[in-house]
Each structure stands twice: as C-alpha cells, then as structure tokens.
Amino acid sequence: MLIVQKFGGTSVAGADRIRNVARRVVETHEAGNDVVVVVSAMGATTDSLIRLASDVSENSHPREMDMLLTAGERISMALTAMAIQDLGVGAMSLTGSQAGILTTPDHGEAQITEIKPGRVKEGLAEGKVVIVAGFQGVDPESKDVTTLGRGGSDATAVALAAALKADSCEIYTDVDGVFTADPRVYPDARKLEEVSFEEMLELASAGARVLMARSVEFGRRYGIPIHVRSSFHSGEGTWVKEKTMEQAIIRGVAHDASEAKVTVHGVPDQPGVAAALFEPLATAGVNVDMIVQNVSEEGRTDISFTVPRADLTEAKSVSAEVADKLQANGVDVDENIARVTLVGAGMKSESGIAARMFRILSDHGINIEMISTSPIRISCVVRGDQISEAVSRLHEGFLPLSPPTEEA
C-alpha cells in the first residue's frame, strides 16, 4: 500500500514530537507500506516569520512573503527526515517545488494546478520515506515559490495522494477525528467512524475546522479516502470517503461564530437590485455567505447577508454606497450572530427534518434570523450568545446518546 501521512504544526512542534512523528511513520513503513509524509511548519514558526516581516515592513510583498514563509516547512521537513533516518529507515525531504507541486501564480493563496511527482516516485523506488513540505508549491511560469493559504498542508497531502494514486491519505491532528459536534461546545459529542465527502464538505463549510473544504474536494474528485486521526495515539479516527456503510439521517451539528450579518433596509423591490449590491461586494473581495431577502412590503424589502468578520468593514462601506445609490433606508450591522447547521445525507430522503429543527430551536426560546438549505444541510442564523444552547439541544434531538445507527 502507498500511504500519504500529513502532520500539522502542533505535531512537529519540538524535538520530542518530531521523534514521535518519526516513530509513527517508521511503524507504517515497517508494516510494508510505501510512505510519503507531508509536514507543516513547526508550531509557532509561521507566526514568528510573519512577525519578522511586519517588523521590517508594513507593506505587502506577496512574492517575498512566500519566499519567507516557505522557510518554515523547510525546517520541519529536514528535522523529520533526520529523525526517521535515526530509526534506520532511509528518508529524504523535498520542497514543494522539488516534489513537483505546480500552482497558480497567486502568492499567499495559490491553487494546485498539477503535480509532477517524479522525484517523490524516485525516492519511493529507492525504498525511502519521502517527506514533502506542505503549504507550498511553485508557479511553473515564473518559477517563483508560492504558498497555498489556509489549510494548504492538508491540500498538499490529499492532492499528492491523488497524483500518486495512493491507497489512502492520513491527516494527523490534535483531535481524535471528526465529531458529531464541537466537543468544546457539546461535551457529549461523539467521534464519527466515517462520513461521506459530500457531508464532510458541508460540515467544513458550516464551521467544522478539522479539515478544510478544499482538501475534501480533492479527495472527492480523485476518490482518495482520507483518514482524519490523532497524532497522540494510534486509535482509529474518522474515515472520509465516497460511500459510508451507514447512511445516517443526521451526521452532525456544526456551528460557526466567525461571521457577522449586514442588512440593507428598505431596498426598492425591483429587478437588478440584488446584482447592484452583490456585484460591487464581489469586486471588493468580500466573501458573502448566506443571503436572505424578506418579502416585500409597500414595494420595498430588506436584504440580509452574512460575511466573515474580517470582511465586515469593507462590506459595510460598500453596502452603504449601494444603499445610497438605490435610495434605500440604510444599512445595519450585527456582530452578535452565529450559525448552526445540521448535516446529513439522509435528509435527502427523509422529510420533516427542517420542521423538527425549527421546533427544537423554538421550544428552547431560540429565535431564527436567517435560514439556508441544501439537499443535505440546513443552516440557521441565531443570536451569538445562544449558539451553545442551539448546538446542544439539536444534538440531543437528532443524535441522542445511544444512537440507533452510529456506533457499530
């Protein structure tokens, strides 16, 4: 078997942890597998490099920032290779560029376009463990080094697994797997044994941070099973794959408290109004998530949408300009919101899930401010300070403590 194993920044933060990672890798290798390892930068390295840059300059230098940040994985991958060699197994580290990770030229948020893993295959053919720097690649046109942005190391691992036609991709993390809810919010949440790519995509978009949507997309597109598991013990984690054995109606309850709501009041209810608002927002680079338009009263309506809090200032000023042009009544901003989401492929066939969700929330005095649905997901925006209550009550309602289907 060919297995790609990815270890994040906390897993390689310090000599002891790097030696742990090496033991884990060597066990897998000695069980007769070919192993490719993807590592992130050690613990706080990336942050301290960013701090160094901001000490030197207040301006944006995308090319040089990527040159700087890619030093981080270079350090962790070399140390990991040393620790593996110490256990008697051949190992070599490769930068993203050396591993053939080709990307778009977008510094800081490049997308992987192609992988030419010639040197990785050579290393494997020599019986070596190959360690590849996560998060980085190279633009084949300019030959400049690029970074992949948030969740980049996971994306490297899954994309590399796809290019190598690996049997699986293991994502080692500081949690035990994917849970039915965030255990910090709902302590009785349970680890899932498996979840479909489709459900994992919805969970990731709805706020589950364990795996980014872009990595799940790669896994889905190329059919690479992803095993999300703990770097602290060898117990099974959660398998993310095409088909799951059990098709649960509800897979989990995700939440996201990182957004804010913008409302444009008293917009004329006529064609082209939505475009007039959302086109300039897109141009300004604001990531709009949910959009709700109320029913019209006296020819006017309210449009509400949510954005990441980081984009709020920009969203507010663009909306105010548009409101002016449209002679709307004004713009309101609400930062005290959160979104709770039910995800489950079983929803497609089961009816009444939405109604049951709304009932549970209302029974506990939780007001719903916005609603959005997909075939396997229902999201509600509620008051920010009620989010724990919402997650807990929905989990109790849909995923009771002795679940009929979840535990094998």
Add this chain to the structure above:
Amino acid sequence: MLIVQKFGGTSVAGADRIRNVARRVVETHEAGNDVVVVVSAMGATTDSLIRLASDVSENSHPREMDMLLTAGERISMALTAMAIQDLGVGAMSLTGSQAGILTTPDHGEAQITEIKPGRVKEGLAEGKVVIVAGFQGVDPESKDVTTLGRGGSDATAVALAAALKADSCEIYTDVDGVFTADPRVYPDARKLEEVSFEEMLELASAGARVLMARSVEFGRRYGIPIHVRSSFHSGEGTWVKEKTMEQAIIRGVAHDASEAKVTVHGVPDQPGVAAALFEPLATAGVNVDMIVQNVSEEGRTDISFTVPRADLTEAKSVSAEVADKLQANGVDVDENIARVTLVGAGMKSESGIAARMFRILSDHGINIEMISTSPIRISCVVRGDQISEAVSRLHEGFLPLSPPTEEA
C-alpha cells in the same frame, strides 16, 4: 557599473539592520549602478537551527542538514527584498539554486563549480536589485541543495561577481577593513588601504578572519577587486586586488591561536616515514598545517605538525597507531601554542627579513618552536601565552607608528 554587495549575519540581524542594509543598497542603485546583493542568515539563526537539529538527532545527516540550514538565508533574503521594495526600488530574492550556483555534491562543504546566473541577469535587466542567498547552492546531478561551509557567503559573492563580470565585489563586515594586525591584540594596528590577492591569501591562511582564502582565490582567478568595508559607516575599507600602488615590504602581522601541535618522537629516519604518517592523517580528514622534521640523531628523528584543535583527538589517535607500527618512541600533544606570521610581497626582493624577525622574538624572550616560510610569508610557532607579545613586538619592529610607505 555592476556591483555585488555582500552583507554578513550581523549586518542583517534584526529589522533595523535590514533596513540599514536596504538604504545602503538603494544608495548604490540610485547612483546609477546595477546591484546584486548576497546575504547570510540573520545573526544567530544558523546556530539555532544547528541546535534544533542536535535536539532531534545526535547523528550526522548531511543532506538534511543542508536542507535545514538553507532556511536561514531564505529568511534574511526575503526580508531584505521587502525592505528594498519599501524604498521604492524593485527587488527580488533568489535561492542559491535559483541563482544558478552549481556546486560539488559535498554537503556542508560544497565547492562552487559553475554559476549560471540567468535569473539574476533577467532581474537586473528589469531594473531590479537581485538578492541572492549566500552560503548555498545546488548539486546539478542530484538536484539536492548544498551548503558551502565556512566563509561560504563571501565565496558566493565573489564567485557571482566573477560570473557576472561585475566591476567590483563589496564585502560588508563589522570591522573597518583589513588591518596590519588584529586590533584586539595590538590596538595600534592600522587599516590597510589596499592589499594584493597574494598577500591577502597569506594573511587569511595565517589567521586573519576578515576574508576567507577561498573568496580571495576566486577574486584572484577572475580578477575581481574586492572591497572589504564596514556596514556601519560609508568610509572606505580595504581594497584587495591584483596590483597595489605601494608594494610594502611587510603588509601585516597575522596570528592564529586555534591550532595544536603533535610531535611523534624517535621516528626511524628512513624513506617513506613521512608518507606513512601523513597519508592516514589525510584519509582521516585531519587538516595538517605546518610540518617540521628535526635533524636526525642516531638514525631517529622527531616529526612535529600543527592541526586545528577540532581535529586534535583524531590526529592523536591516528599518530599513535602509526607510531606503534613504526616503532617510534611515542606521541606528544601540545595545545598551548600559537602561530605568528609576517606577510608582505616585498619580502621576495628584500633579504634579511627572517633573521630580523627571529632576532626581535628572541630579544623579547620568545622561543621559536617551528618555522615555515613562503616567498611572501614567514610563520613561527611560539608558546600560546606569548602570542600577544609576539604580534605587538613584530608590529612595532616592522610596521612602526609613522610608516614610511603605508599612509598616502
């Protein structure tokens, strides 16, 4: 003009110093020159990376060590590029590999074999300052990253200047230039305005640390004048070049207290004995410096040689083995030695310099234990605790305070 400027680790240790370097570079650029900048890793970065590696592993991992250490220049070069861009001048950083620095495969002590500076020239043609990582290159066969060992960044700068046919190479350092003696040992030592390649080679070999012999060799071979100057002010430093205006008899007094002496006593005085000793030492990687063989008494002789103290343990054990085989009387080790050296191209034509040197030392009660000469150098090994005295008295004798030729 095309100028290569090299800044060492102390010159880029911290944001303020990096901004200083940037100002220096931009001044040179705005005076109408094309500028290529070579930087070392920031201050203590290399040491802390070495410490990280030794935390992870006690073994030697040459390839991965080079992968690790090259993160150091990556950081400093990216930050330097940012600081230059902030001053309104285009800048791009290149790794050794990107700059086309091809080397032998010897990790940790690679030699530059060829430079293919295509991307450097492209950058210059676009009007940019190009920042190149010092100390590193790439083995074109394996495509593995290499480091050049001690003095590697200087070698990068001078070799790059040669490949680009630069008009000069400026080595910025924390001293004002090359001195007639180490000012910490002899405070009245004077800065030299110029020194020939030949003399600088001898000074470097004799212990002057400001410029390593390998860089001087590059400068000499390709006729690139090297300007050794302070990174703290813009005053002239020392020019190292082919011909100097003034051919001083004595250029300076260098010393080296980093070696130890090994003596093999009572070696049979017959052909092949020296080879029997120095071949196994070479095989063991011991760097033998001076060698002296005494006159024979009763068919036996003593052979003494000096080695860097780092090689002493190895040198001692190899010598003891050989002494056994040759049925010599035994091996002695002496760590309390130092070497003082007079350097000057004028010696070639002037006679009596050696005799005068020995007289000065003897007049001050300094015993000479070993002597070695070249056409432009005389070195004497003396007791280690007499080295300051030796340097001072020789400086006074050969380079008196109002020198007849040195100051213009």
